[in-house]
Amino acid sequence: MRELLTYVVNGLAVGCGFALIAAGLVAVHRVTGVVNFAQGMFAVVAGLSASWLLGTGLPHGLSEGAAVLVAAVAGLLTGLLAIGRRGTTPQSALIVTLGVGVLAYAVEIVVWGDQPRSFPGLPGSVSVAGVGVQSQHLLVIAATAVTFALLTTFFGRTYLGKALTACASNPYAARVIGIDVTRMGLLAFVLGGLLGGVAGVLVTPLRPISFDTDVTLIVNGFAAAVFGSLGRAGLALVGALLLGLAESLAAGYGYAAYQLEIALGLMLVIMVVQSTRRTSVLEEPA
């Protein structure tokens, strides 16, 4: 029972990381229709920058904040390449973001080397219901909750957030009422970069990160986002938490080796089940 609780907290923390990546994917996909393959890269860039900045003697907090900003810049650059040129279809943009992810490998190796990096997170542990829980796990969960609350407020209560939602639901109508759809798309990419960056700085203390960790991150994030049909951040959060729990429980009860298969298998099953409920007419471009 005691270890079950530990696994659950661990799983929730890992799932929160996936949820932030998934939220970034959802934000970009809703506004631009592009699945951003470079989303995992934002987390990697943030994690590596944070560990490097801490190494140069910058205090905690400041380093992480700066790292998230670096990720946001990476998001903007990715967006410029993916949707900056008029007439790029979402399919081409997916391949462009794939290219951006590979380009980032080159940059990351030159700047930070090809070895995994990590940095100490929040030290110590807290006793919850008689079980010792690492503080970093709790920090991840709390930070994710705050981020999702902020996201909900942003999309629901601010003018900018509503403009983004307008672009998502009908780009043509949004343009008619004077919203610059391309600029909103870039903004969505920046938002994706921020969310990926937050995920990166939170998760790196739990799992060391290296330049090619982005594949695992993006696949798990995509799996979570698929749970919400790539359009609903709330459902993506649920999906990510389930995914994190499944992986953590599998690892805890002796199937650690099959962690990846479980996550990917879950994603495939969800996608195939979803596809049987949709007709192809809805998905074809007009």
Next chain:
Amino acid sequence: MTSPPTGEDAGPRPHGPGGPPAAARDLPHDPPGGARVTPPSTPQDAPAPGPARRAARLLPGLVVGAVTLALPAVLDDSALTVYIFLGLAAMVTVGVSLLMGYAGQVSLGQGAFYAVGGYTAGILAVRGGPPIAGLLAAPVVAAAFAVVVGVPLLRLRGHHLAFATLAMQLIVLSLAGRLAITGGDIGLQAIPPFGWGSFELTGAVGYAYLTWGGVALVMLVTRNVIVSRPGRALRALATSETAAASSGVPVGRYKLVVFALSAAFAGLAGGIYAYYTGYVAPSSFPVLLSIEYIVMAVVGGLGTVWGAVVGAAAITLLVQALNLIGTAPGMPSYAPSVLSYAVYAVVLITVVLFLPRGLFPAAVARLRRAPRP
């Protein structure tokens, strides 16, 4: 895809003595002069009007064929290795090009089929099976695997399919790294060389001919698929599955067949790879490999048979050249990998954004336009 000169070729010119071109003959409801109904999307399937033009059209192919056959005799060993890997990449890329360009399906997991082919040949070979059986089994097992995973996965479209195939490759690699029969993370070592009877293929020259024989076979099969009735059906379903289905195209079956065919190509390449290097391990088939094939197919021009080979050649040679620079004295140890990542990325992004039809079709269109008065 209709550049003005190709359009002229297909249009009002009278047909040769053989009646309407083959492309039009098997479409029962075509009006006379029906060649226009299927506008040639690639230079290859434009009907060849006269014997002289036909010869002129065949000439470049013959020259390329002769050069391909002559090259192994003059290349030294290290160049031969590049030549063989180029051929293997071309084989897989033709399949990717067919799948992406004609059937409109994105696969980020082509490396998985390459791996399945490699492991199939490797497992059979280390257990003493005859090499020829291993080489035949590699594409067959890869295709069978593609059918099994394709039945559920091909229900997915676009980016869903891309991620699903990527997931498939990650699962295959993870399993290969764990199972006893595949040798775990260490992989299969000391795979005996290819041969038949008492003859053993040990020199690189032999493998070069084997590889390029495979490339020729793959290109021939692809060309025949493209100009056939199913080929046109594929092009239709790439544009709109609903429309294709409503005009009687068995969408699901055709997608599955092309998926299996492209997997068979990759499997064949994987089989030859296993015999040539004598070693397969999960690390031989990284995810980046699948991305490489996409880069090659996109660079060459999706949906063109020759373009796939040109793309594979261009990228392989470019990466090879950069490798030479990267391993030059004075360069940091990470230089080769950084340079190759950067090249893949920059080439992929540039081509997708600025040359969406690919290098080969763009070059062909330019060449054709030039000599006209």
